[in-house]
Amino acid sequence: MGITEASAPAKVILCGEHAVVYGCPAIALPLGNLRAYASVRDGPPGGPMRFRATNLHREWDVGSSATEPLGELALATMRYLGRDPTSLVITLSSDIPIASGMGSGAAIATALVRALTTHMGRALSPQEISALVYTSEQRYHGTPSGIDNTVVAYETPIYFQRSTPPRPGTSPLSSSANIIPLPVPDDEPLNLVIGDTGKHVPTHEPVNDLRRRYQESPQLYDIIFHYITALVKEAGDNIHCRYHEGLGALLDRNHYLLQELHLSSPELDTLVLAARKAGALGAKLSGAGWGGIMVALVRADGSDRVAKALLDAGAVQVYLASTAPPAR
Numbered sequence: 214m215g216i217t218e219a220s221a222p223a224k225v226i227l228c229g230e231h232a233v234v235y236g237c238p239a240i241a242l243p244l245g246n247l248r249a250y251a252s253v254r255d256g257p258p259g260g261p262m263r264f265r266a267t268n269l270h271r272e273w274d275v276g277s278s279a280t281e282p283l284g285e286l287a288l289a290t291m292r293y294l295g296r297d298p299t300s301l302v303i304t305l306s307s308d309i310p311i312a313s314g315m316g317s318g319a320a321i322a323t324a325l326v327r328a329l330t331t332h333m334g335r336a337l338s339p340q341e342i343s344a345l346v347y348t349s350e351q352r353y354h355g356t357p358s359g360i361d362n363t364v365v366a367y368e369t370p371i372y373f374q375r376s377t378p379p380r381p382g383t384s385p386l387s388s389s390a391n392i393i394p395l396p397v398p399d400d401e402p403l404n405l406v407i408g409d410t411g412k413h414v415p416t417h418e419p420v421n422d423l424r425r426r427y428q429e430s431p432q433l434y435d436i437i438f439h440y441i442t443a444l445v446k447e448a449g450d451n452i453h454c455r456y457h458e459g460l461g462a463l464l465d466r467n468h469y470l471l472q473e474l475h476l477s478s479p480e481l482d483t484l485v486l487a488a489r490k491a492g493a494l495g496a497k498l499s500g501a502g503w504g505g506i507m508v509a510l511v512r513a514d515g516s517d518r519v520a521k522a523l524l525d526a527g528a529v530q531v532y533l534a535s536t537a538p539p540a541r
């Protein structure tokens with residue numbers, strides 16, 4: 214067999230991050246133009262699984278056991294397929310900035326599972342791929358809600374609410390979450406501008422910090438989560454009704470609540486304010502916070518102005534995204 218190639222998108226959380234870890238709903242969108250890639254080909258007979266991460270200029274071999282996430286995920290995927298580890302060359306690359314809130318880890322893992330399973334002649338459902346990636350993320354990041362692997366594997370806008378987390382030792386498919394595809398009307402797409410602060414923050418750091426504070430005074434945080442739940446539900450309705458001014462105001466409110474949760478940073482606040490001043494309908498931090506990215510909702514003709522304002526305010530990179538179907 215020749216080379217099998219696959220890819221997976223980045224993601225952006227529109228609203229509800231962090232609260233989603235505690236069972237509240239959140240909305241996330243895939244970013245189809247920004248992707249991670251995996252290719253798989255057979256290696257020499259009797260050889261190991263050889264990984265090549267081109268962005269990291271790293272190569273490593275995996276035999277019958279692995280001590281790093283991608284090797285473990287490859288072995289878990291082979292086990293799920295009922296196959297023994299075999300000699301393969303797996304090449305990974307990504308255009309997604311790491312530790313920036315754009316789901317780079319979930320996208321690389323999803324591209325890997327997609328390429329590996331296709332190479333083995335099997336087609337897994339998004340649910341199965343998402344569950345395999347979730348188990349791997351859970352092992353390395355503690356308590357992920359599952360929203361990242363879900364939006365990346367389903368590759369569609371989703372309204373997501375975690376229910377029971379998977380239990381260790383059970384099938385990955387035993388995880389259950391309420392995943393509602395959230396179609397965005399094509400005639401009123403969401404136009405987003407994403408600004409990267411350039412400050413890399415591993416997701417588990419703010420997540421663990423919030424958990425520690427939550428355990429000290431749960432009542433305080435439950436009130437904020439209650440407000441976030443209400444705004445996420447309204448945001449879903451506003452997307453459905455094409456009411457983008459209302460949606461923008463909800464994003465602003467979500468940013469304020471994330472500030473209250475001590476998840477913003479001076480860099481994020483500066484970019485959020487700059488986007489609003491440049492005419493964004495609303496703006497907020499997105500993902501884990503303390504750094505990483507922010508997202509602004511803009512009018513169809515507002516992207517360039519907001520993108521320029523973000524660069525002038527210190528963003529190291531901006532990305533334009535839209536839910537509009539690609540032009541033919």
Ligand code: MEV
Nearest residue numbers: 230231357358359500501
């Ligand atoms: C990270 O992309 C989103 C968080 O809500 C963490 C999670 O949902 O696992 C911060």
